[in-house]
Amino acid sequence: MGAVACVAAAIAVNAALWAMRQRSRSVPTERVAVRAAACEILEAKCLACHDSRKPLPFYAMLPGPGSLVRKDVREGIRHWDLYDVGHLGDAATVGQKEAEEVPLGRLIKLRRTVADGTMPPIQYRLAHWGTTLNASERQILNAWVGQVWGAWLSGWGLGDAAAADVHPVPQALPYDAAKAALGERLYHDTRFSADNTVSCASCHAFDKGGTDNLPFSVGVGGLKGGVNAPTVFNALFNMRQFWDGRAEHLAAQAGGPPLNPVEMASKDWAEIVAKFEQDAALKTAFTTVYPQGFCEATLCDAIAEFERRLITPNARFDKFLAGDSAALSEQEKRGYALFGAHRCATCHAGPALGGLSFEYADLKADYFAGRALTEGDAGLAAFSKNPADAKRFKVPLLRNIALTAPYLHDGSQTNLKETVRVMMKHQVGASAAEADLDALTALLGSFTGELFGQPLVP
Numbered sequence: 279m280g281a282v283a284c285v286a287a288a289i290a291v292n293a294a295l296w297a298m299r300q301r302s303r304s305v306p307t308e309r310v311a312v313r314a315a316a317c318e319i320l321e322a323k324c325l326a327c328h329d330s331r332k333p334l335p336f337y338a339m340l341p342g343p344g345s346l347v348r349k350d351v352r353e354g355i356r357h358w359d360l361y362d363v364g365h366l367g368d369a370a371t372v373g374q375k376e377a378e379e380v381p382l383g384r385l386i387k388l389r390r391t392v393a394d395g396t397m398p399p400i401q402y403r404l405a406h407w408g409t410t411l412n413a414s415e416r417q418i419l420n421a422w423v424g425q426v427w428g429a430w431l432s433g434w435g436l437g438d439a440a441a442a443d444v445h446p447v448p449q450a451l452p453y454d455a456a457k458a459a460l461g462e463r464l465y466h467d468t469r470f471s472a473d474n475t476v477s478c479a480s481c482h483a484f485d486k487g488g489t490d491n492l493p494f495s496v497g498v499g500g501l502k503g504g505v506n507a508p509t510v511f512n513a514l515f516n517m518r519q520f521w522d523g524r525a526e527h528l529a530a531q532a533g534g535p536p537l538n539p540v541e542m543a544s545k546d547w548a549e550i551v552a553k554f555e556q557d558a559a560l561k562t563a564f565t566t567v568y569p570q571g572f573c574e575a576t577l578c579d580a581i582a583e584f585e586r587r588l589i590t591p592n593a594r595f596d597k598f599l600a601g602d603s604a605a606l607s608e609q610e611k612r613g614y615a616l617f618g619a620h621r622c623a624t625c626h627a628g629p630a631l632g633g634l635s636f637e638y639a640d641l642k643a644d645y646f647a648g649r650a651l652t653e654g655d656a657g658l659a660a661f662s663k664n665p666a667d668a669k670r671f672k673v674p675l676l677r678n679i680a681l682t683a684p685y686l687h688d689g690s691q692t693n694l695k696e697t698v699r700v701m702m703k704h705q706v707g708a709s710a711a712e713a714d715l716d717a718l719t720a721l722l723g724s725f726t727g728e729l730f731g732q733p734l735v736p
């Protein structure tokens with residue numbers, strides 16, 4: 279009798295919640311309201327499994343089914359943690375800064391799961407009636423993604439294509455010619471290094487896809503770093519810089535290598551500035567543009583301005599995106615279909631095909647099995663100091679990927695097809711036929727673009 283009453287009560291509660299959760303809403307017109315409505319939906323239907331700060335529900339402590347719930351929450355958080363989005367309802371942070379504060383990569387994933395209807399997982403929907411997203415909720419979530427993603431893309435002149443996850447590299451971005459010219463000289467200047475032997479170009483060479491084609495870069499005195507050098511090409515599209523995201527933008531990034539003991543190894547900025555002060559010609563040119571003269575801020579600003587020119591448009595892939603269907607072979611087109619179907623595009627999104635989220639290298643399978651962990655494997659945790667961020671890396675850019683071997687943060691893969699195999703196993707969690715790996719690899723070959731109007735070649 280007691281059991282029947284319990285079941286009846288559970289059904290009654292669930293039915294009441296169902297009615298409440300099925301409420302249809304209209305899409306608000308105000309940006310702030312769209313965001314607040316979206317956050318309300320996430321809170322009601324998603325965050326139980328996607329917010330690492332939330333305590334587990336009481337039934338997760340039950341023996342038996344509790345362990346399944348714990349597994350769902352653990353996996354849910356690893357795939358998509360919205361701990362910092364939980365308070366997005368906070369209107370104070372909405373506005374121009376919205377795109378910077380909302381992790382773009384996670385929004386792309388949100389839109390994808392809204393479209394394919396996979397979330398919340400079916401077992402959750404059976405236990406929590408009415409948590410399936412209804413049509414109006416899907417509209418609101420999509421409107422939120424569209425407004426933030428669209429605003430960010432607009433900053434690059436790509437705003438009219440907010441419905442797509444991947445985008446062509448813009449033809450050109452506005453830049454200050456005088457500053458960029460100084461930045462170009464500095465980029466090739468070895469005086470940033472302690473013994474005047476190493477420049478930015480030593481490790482980010484223009485004839486090597488903006489990298490050094492080494493597993494680990496070699497700095498002053500032959501010292502080696504612990505992570506593979508990413509490309510400088512299109513780096514300005516990264517939400518943050520470095521594998522662990524420790525630099526907020528390019529100017530902050532440029533301040534790193536000169537004093538890094540295994541890179542340029544200068545003692546301090548005074549040592550570098552003193553060298554430039556002795557160069558009368560450079561000093562005159564520099565102070566014309568930067569009256570305050572040489573210092574970390576101005577030197578880095580000039581280099582960052584030059585990096586606005588290091589974008590690589592007009593890849594065959596871009597021509598295809600622009601509507602030229604003949605720009606890709608049949609095999610490459612099949613590769614692009616697989617790139618979407620396997621969700622490569624939700625991590626490798628945007629104009630540079632990456633750089634918009636941090637993901638676990640061992641998301642679906644233990645990437646680190648069989649080898650000792652190194653300092654370089656700390657990933658985002660090295661910067662965030664949150665142990666849960668260990669082994670999470672900024673998703674690398676796939677532009678010009680055919681030119682930038684070896685691959686991955688540890689430089690462990692020399693072959694592109696084998697790298698795709700690693701992705702299928704560790705990020706996608708599915709096996710792929712050899713022909714599919716070949717098609718994906720062929721597609722990656724079409725991502726090679728032009729620098730300063732000249733095709734990049736191996």
Ligand code: HEC
Pocket residue numbers: 320323324325326327328349350351353354355357358387388391392397398399402411621624
């Ligand atoms: C019962 C727990 C649970 C709930 C509730 C839940 N999820 Fe998930 N979510 C998961 C799990 C587990 C995964 C990892 C599954 C996988 O992709 O293998 C996941 C993965 C995801 C991903 C990442 C997909 C990817 O491509 O990596 C997104 C995005 C997502 N969920 C969105 C949502 C949204 C939106 C809601 C609410 C409408 C929601 N989830 C509700 C458990 C949950």
Ligand code: HEC
Pocket residue numbers: 465470476477478479480481482495496497498503505506507508509510513516518519520521522528531532533535536540541542581672
């Ligand atoms: C000795 C080799 C070396 C030198 C010299 C060097 N870099 Fe790097 N660069 C690297 C390595 C290695 C990384 C990755 C480090 C990390 O993520 O912790 C990197 C990262 C970067 C990134 C971040 C890219 C991304 O996707 O996160 C940019 C941009 C960059 N370097 C530009 C520069 C500039 C500008 C200079 C000159 C001021 C410079 N580098 C000098 C090796 C070097």
Ligand code: HEC
Pocket residue numbers: 617620621622623624625626636637638639641671672673674675676679682684685686687688697698701702705706718722
């Ligand atoms: C869940 C996010 C995610 C998905 C899905 C994903 N990747 Fe990646 N990708 C990453 C991360 C993170 C890395 C860096 C891992 C590392 O360095 O250890 C990476 C690295 C790569 C690299 C090497 C880049 C370099 O410069 O070293 C290639 C190539 C690549 N991915 C292609 C793909 C392809 C093709 C697919 C689909 C089959 C895919 N990725 C799916 C997150 C993802």
